[in-house]
Amino acid sequence: MQFVSVDVGTQSVRAALVTEKGRFLKTASRPLETWNPQPEFYQQSSDQIWKACCEAVKEVCRDAKDVRGIGFDATCSLVLLDDAGRPLTVSLKGEPEQNVVLWMDHRAVSQAEAISATGHSVLRFVGGTMSPEMQPPKLLWLKQNLPSTWERLGLALDLPDFLTWRATGCASRSLCSAVCKWTYQAGSAPGSDMEPGWQESFWIRIGLEDLTKDNYPIIGQEFWPPGAPCGRGLSMEAGLQLGLKKGTPVATSIIDAHAGGLGLLGCEAEGEFCKSFSRRLAIIAGTSTCHMLANENCIFTPGVWGPYFSAMVPGMWLSEAGQSAAGALVDHVVSTHPAYPLIQAKTKPGRRPEDTLNAMLLTMCEQRGLDSPSQLVADLHVWPDFHGNRSPVADPNLRGMISGLTLSAGEEDLAKLYLATLQALAYGTRHIMDSLADTGHSVSSLLMCGGMAKNPLYVELHADATGMPVLLPSETESVLLGGAILAASASGRYKSVTEAMLRMGGSGKVLAPRASERRFHDAKYAAFRALLDCQLRLREIMSPNGRPSSSCS
Template sequence: MAHYIGIDVGTGSVRAALVTSKGKIVTTATQEIEVSSPLPDYYEQSSENIWKSVIDTVKTILHTSGISKDSIHGIGFDATCSLVVLDKDSNPVSVSPSGNSTYNVVMWMDHRAKDQASEINDTKHKALKSVGGKVSPEMEPPKLMWLKKNLAETCWKDSAHFIELPDFLTYKATGSLSRSLCSVVCKWLFQADGSGKKQWDENFMESIGLGDLLLHNASKIGSTVLPPGEPCGVGLSHQAAAELGLNPGTSVGTSIIDAHAGVLGCLGCVPDDASFILPGMNNRMVLICGTSSCHMIMSEKPVFVPGVWGPYYSAILPDMWGNEGGQSASGKLVDFVVDTHPACEEAKTQAAQRNNHLHLFLNEILEKEAKFKGINSTCKLTHNFHVWPDFHGNRSPVADPSLTGMKSGLTFACDIQNLALQYLATIQSIGYGTRHIIEENVRAGHCVKVIYMCGGLRKNPLFVQTHADVTGIPIILPNEEESVLLGAAVLGATASKDFTSIQDAMLSMCGKGKVIMPNTQNTEYHQKKYTVFLKMLDHQREYQQIMDS
């Protein structure tokens, strides 16, 4: 039987999975990776640390499974949209203000380039149309501008390659410096459309002071661009094969951004009750919810949504357009609210005594509290407590990184019940943010009939049901919980040519799922809460205007 390896490099860990041609995950392995935050809004990593973790996880799944390397037909990589800097000998070049050469990766959530993002947005360049009208400081052009301005005599001078982390992984695996269409279109403003045009926008790059990156056939940022799943180079190099314990020449699929891998791992999933799902890959949103959240939707024609990235042509699936909304903090936000509450340690102790996950323990507290107060639904416990969730700025649909978080309804209460209340209100606020993104997509021309959900937060029943209730849209949970890893394996399967297309691989490997329907009894309550949610945005802007006047 053929097997494929999917490798997912997330914010805090590298994960690898061994997957069959029917999408069954045989085994997985996880290795934590380093994150450095030398200053507020600065987040850095080491590409050497990441690659070592890739090696460790691949060796672990091979050892654990006992599968022969001869049965591995393909490897696929996904990773966060982070910027890797290398010198002419492929050694790391420091991106840190401290000059620490260990850290040569500017992470996706690094917001040091806020001013540069504003400079780009002030140009109103036509290239911005493909990112909802505004770049985010999480994208690469503003980060490159920051490096050129602030580390001109070190990082900028010594650099030979600026490369997206997913493409760095295929480079380490194959020696090929080809770039993924997904990476450069979605995060670098590389231009691609249905006419067949695929090129760097020289006028745009010149307008933001990065025209020098196009010299020598754009050697620093890439001239060969391939669609996801296309074979990369000639497969595993001899060096990488020796490091990973695999055969040289094993097919390696062109990489994809981590959230986008979730699309590949979800959209081929068909639940037993699929009567409400329209044919085709459009009308389906994929919500990938982990440290942050991404809201992906495909369409056969381009749809331009203000404040939502895209439409991107063929960046995920061939000949289809993709839009990407997102929340810069979701899982990270829930953790922050819980971890900083005075009752957190007591809650963790009680959860451990019950051998329960902290979130599930808090879910139980909420159910008991609702029963004690005679309330027919736990969601209504937040009647007088409201949260605006943009503690790390707003990615979509407001596209304003300067926005901050808000809480309304604070008292002197600091017990476990209050912790559970704030936890619930935070989850609801993330759901209202998703609804806000969906409404802007629909207003622009999309149709959302169903939401596929994957990522770590899909394991929390409260999070899932809240999103269904808040949006009023059925949610599909694929039976295979590790959709992102599965999506990465789909890339390797596609590159191996065991399947005729990436869609063919998805339909074979994505399996079944279950449907979570909205509870319509809570619709009116959530409508009121959503109205308050939008009022909080208006109020924050009013406060800013008052203070700036």
């Protein structure tokens, strides 16, 4: 028995053929184009995305004989269609094929700030502050800036929901997307006076009352948990396009990071590694980083999205934190450095510049007689929010900082800056964990997947900086595994998503933190937090009512 998983990431579509035990038989990928017409604007094409999905699925299913279901995950990007299902432009220049506002698009910062200023009770479920990466501010921006698109709007879908709509013709929505990115309420939280469903007063207060007419046909009227069967399975048209049988069960979709959470949480390890879902922090580390924590209890944490009921693990409340730029930040820091061409020249075919830098750092450490590479950058500090802070400060206007630069710009300087950047990302995770702990969460282990998790130095620094053991699954493609878990659940092979997680999650290896590194990272984490204080003080000084000061404290 086999299942197909489709993962639509930022830069590519990937498909996999997976067995009922979670073993990967075949994978394929296709690149995606992203338009960046001006700073903070990122646009894609849903037609191109669907075409890439079809090509990748056909490739992995070429010799498949027993496909029992298909599951989709995707970035939480916004797709616009007219009443006939045709693309509606999100481009200021009117390019018709560009109808997707990518998840990382920050055009709607002012709209997000205006929504946050309303103080509506629904904001409690997004950490108290609306992010420009969520859909309400993007929709408000579209209404204010592209009236011709707004007037013709027939469907506004999260990208995961667009994929199941194309596959089945059914416009039902996933509770994952609706709850996490659209403010839909799936359950009643203790102390909340809100009923489950859309909150009409919220949409009216932010100026999007148009969406409430006739029971919200544009943004969704029917909702299902991830893994529930969607519609009547694959339509005839979609089956032909994908190379699968009509009626093949299609799972209600999920956001890509949440798919990674499903794939990670069911993973087992030898020894005393904690097995409780509520104490395992899943870190999906790619272009950005998502930190996912499920709990039986409804726990609110300022600056952290959620808690969201049944948005990832059925019956559990999800707290979702993250970093808006992780892999993207490392790529930026490395590729824009003057010494980057020298590192490229030293990098062997099939390897990444990071591999060369990791080896260089070990050599530098040995030459200087240091106990670990981290000590190379005791005086070089990075604040990593080059694309704003998602958690726990929840401020998209924060920016990156570097302290400790010199006039030197050679290969070793690049290696040090790269290392300090990786440290900063690890300290960002620790900052998130501190905020979670302050409100009652108890994390005892980290689980990692994604492109960044394939960098051993990144993983090692997370273990050492947080003092937590890190579990790395043997099957490294946890996001694709999450889609297969949904497909297996929708097909009826397993009774629930939770059962599928445990049966398909596989095993992994554990990297323990080094006690010898603790004192260094405690000190440097304090310096990391001081950078934030300094930036906020500088902002205060430069504001219209700011007062000059000689101190950042």
